Amino acid sequence: MNKENNTKRPAGPPKKPENKRTPKFNFYWLYGVLALVFIALQFTNWGTSPKRIDKGQLIAMLENGDVEKIDLVNREMAEIYIRSEAFERYELTPKNENELNRSLGSTQPQFVYQIGEVSTFEEDVKSVQQGRENPVYINNITRRNWTSDVLGWILPILLLVGLWFFIMRMMSRNTGGAGGQLFNIGKSKAQLFDRNTNVNVTFKDVAGLEEAKVEIIEIVDFLKQPEKYTKLGGKIPKGVLLVGPPGTGKTLLAKSVAGEAHVPFFSISGSDFVEMFVGVGASRVRDLFKQAKEKSPCIIFIDEIDAIGRARGRNPATGANDERENTLNQLLTEMDGFTTNSGVIVLAATNRADILDRALLRAGRFDRQIYVELPDLEGRKEIFAVHMRPLKLSNEVDKDFLARQTPGFSGADIANVCNEAALIAARHNHDMITKQDFMDAIDRIIGGLEKKSKIISPSEKKVVAFHEAGHATVSWLLEHAHPLVKVTIVPRGKSLGAAWYLPEERSITTYEQLFDELVATLGGRAAEEVIFGEISTGALNDLEKVTKQAYAMVTYYGLSKKLGNISFYDSTGQQEFAFNKPFSEKTNELIDQEISVIVESAYKKAVEILQENKEGLTKLANKLLEKEVIFGEDLETVFGKRPWVKEEIPSPQAAIEKEESPEIKTEEPIHDMDTQTTQ
8 A cells, every 4th residue: 555545534524622621510529518517517616605614613603602503414514604793703794785685595604614523513512502591403414415426426427438439439430431430330441442533553554464454454445435345245344353473563453443444443452351240241242332333333453352252161160150251152142143233343363363262263253364473574674664763773774684683573572672772872872873783682682681790600601602602513514503693602681691593484394404403402512511521501491492392393293203194283272271181101102202312313413513523613612702702704714614505694793894784584583592590
């Protein structure tokens, strides 16, 4: 698709000027203010509050005959009422007539006295007034403060209810639906992208996926011009499944569809359907398709669909009610059930298609399965071109060269390379990103960060040097081994040394090629035995790789003469849930013997090669100890050119010095990392 078609978009309705939204009135503030006022009223006394007095003042008032009456409230507090003619004596004279009338008509006491023992208080009052004609008697009053009592048991309940609503509101704030409250837990969490939503990703931002884009563009074209296909009797596909390794651009491809289709686009993850409550997943599926039908034609994108699309009945540990299976059943019904969803296309992505339910993959639900593979050489060039747009590059940076140096990298890996190169250039205060910055970024991603400060004894460093030189020597002298690019004994990550190879581009592999790779991988341990007469634990990664590859040769590829043309590989992934192996114990013993024979034969051949070229191995190891890093031309200096290689393969360092890209026909890398282990 040319640039004009990618950039030209149909004119949509003019956007309305954005008005600043005035904040809505929240009733929670009103409730809070009322509660504060209600509480404040309980602690606020209106008018003149009674004055507290002590025992001596009370006795003086009784002796003078100024007390009109005494009310003992709840046998705790004594309220003292003064005669009106004694107001002036206690400075209680009102300032005006209104206040005088209010004071005379008020039932509020003028003084209060906090008693101790009731019997003692009564005796004191009686003894002071002994012999008086009209003594003041104590009135016992039981008074209940209904407001405080009601508030005492209602307020804690209100606080608990308010706290519960606050917690549930915070838990379900972003759950979608109207308001995101608890009662909307069955609503769909899908994010809607429509013509008013600015989606900047288009098809021109997706590189290296030309075959996948062809089918995706057809889906978008069907939504834009349905009459072009319907007039011939064609029907729109109901579902498109994107399958591929992680980082290959499946989600990016879906984003480009959202930016190009100009129709409502619902985006949701497979894990958003799964909830701890029973029936929530199926409810969200129903709500999602209900919204999609209302806005059809539209697209629903389900990322990581394997979270709910796993084959049913494979997990025997589940109970009678499996929420994931209920969600999958509802999804199957919505995609192709009794009622049809015309105008709704389901776009899904996964990297575990082997575990999906067969009913989900059948035609009528997912009509198309698009395999998004790792990019080839041309694809990596296009991906580098996309990610280099915002970078400030020097003239020596060549995307063709970088594409050859990154075989087996996914689109996400290449994006990481570009970002790491920019960070490394900034770390070294470069004005522009150079080719060496990109090479350092590739080494950083493959092998990890260099640890030049790691303390290694001279004897250990010598062992590591001969170990890595053994890998390089064997791989250089074998016809089918991958050519070496770079060897280093600088510690990176968990490894003490590393070697980088550029394999040939091939689709099928023979027994000889696999066997030579085993020999080259065991070259490190063989070098230790040839030079030092003993072996170490530094070949852990090599042994792991060799064991897995030999097992695959015997059990998967049928490359064992004794076992014959038999493969126990299961592409459906059902062996994960099997309790028994698909072969007998006798066959298991035969497999173990064949693996041992292959590995020992490869090791024996590696030892023989290194014994015949012991002098060259020593020269190469000494040069590695001196420089710490050697390249392909150093091996050519020691051993000469490889006779079966028609084309010279320069190293990245040589290409940087010549400022031109080498012609390397490579595809997938084999990274050899020797890991130091402690027993």
